[in-house]
Amino acid sequence: MTAQELKLLLDKYKQNNISPDEKARLMDAINNGEQDDLLREDILRSLQGIVPSAGWEEEDHAAILHAIFQVDQPERLTVVKNKRRFYLYAAAAVTAGIILTTSLLYKKDIEKAPTLAKTQVLAPGSNKAMLTLADGTQIPLDSAANGALAQQGNTQIKNSNGNLSYQANGGNEVMYNTVTTPHGGQYQLTLADGSKVWLNAASSIRFPTAFVGKERQVSITGEAYFEIAQQPSHPFSVQVKAADKEMTVKVLGTSFNIMAYADEKAVKTALVDGAVQVQYGNQKNVLKPGLEASLTDNTFAIAPADLEQTLAWKDGKFRFRSTNIKTIMRQLSRWYDMDVAYNGDVSDIDLTGVISRREDASNLFKALEATQRVHFEVNGHNVTVSPATLH
Secondary structure, three states: OOHHHHHHHHHHHHHHOOHHHHHHHHHHHHHHOEEEEEEEHHHHHHHHHHHHHHHHHHHHHHHHHHHHHHHHHHHHHOOOHHHHHHHHEEEHOOOOOEEEEEOOOOOOOOOOOOOOOOOOOOOOEEEEEEEOOOOOOOEEEOOOEEEEEEEEEEEEEEEEOHHHHHHHHOOOOEEEEEEOOOOEEEEEEOOOOOEEEEOOOOEEEEEEEEOOOOEEEEEEEEEEEEEEEOOOOOOOEEEEEEEEEEEOOOOOOOOOEEEEEEOOOEEEEEEEEEEEEEEEOEEEEEEOOEEEEEEEEEEEEEOOOOOHHHOOOOOEEEEEEEEEHHHHHHHHHHHOOEEEEOOOOOOEEEEEEEEEEEOOOOHHHHHOOOOOOOEEEEEEEEEEEHHHHHH
């Protein structure tokens, strides 16, 4: 495809005036790496042409470009390979920023683009958690607290670079420990059977220090990703609790994600590999890979899972697809440890995009404000969100 043809298709895409056949040709060109220099020039031109009108300083350009282009590093990207360039381009070039709105063609007359108030840095979260031993002793965890931490019965607990591990040395003594992450924290642990667990912010897991008997069982709140060590003769189950919602996930395979925050409408289990059975009361459903079970108002719903979005947190990203700003802010509040309030009706502000969880909140807010749909007022750890038209 020539550069002129690609430019024409890009313009049609940004104007939402592209036919299905033309869109397929555009995606093929992007996936095949055709005219990569032209694509990057288009992104840069959009940033330099629109972002400054929103009041951004020159030093912000480099930060935003870095945030966009670091998504393109394959070792940190979870999308399938043949979609990599398309998601990169769609998340950057179409809206001259990191985040897109789902109604880009809905334009309003805004005399002055909104600007983000100058505030102190809201730093991203990090590897930190609290370990509570069987006797109630609490041990703060972070990446610096490496080495042997404690002995629980015949099990030794070690910490290494943000990964807590339990090494059982025989015996039948069972004690229960709990790992809790705060807002702005995440942690990884390896259970005594070799199963691995990743805890998202504001989450907890209670588990035995050694697995004895026929069943292995743990309980969680918040969000966690599991990779279960296969032991067919010792089934593994997860007790899930979120406010008044409780369910059991029986593991028939290996890899899955559970999201069970009290402030979310649904408890969700998304299966990556193997099989799980989700159970609420007498209701039971077996999931296949790529499906998600949602428990809302005492009812299960099974639907295809958006695994890229679901697992983005584990891979160090925020990823949104037509996501309402309130849902976005709930995720941000857990990671940046901030309190969120709203001024005005934000129910129709749905955004799509991707950004690293290592970015400061101020960079993310600036990208969101560049959509000219939303405005942020930040005062310490308090953030007020309002429609951009109010400012």
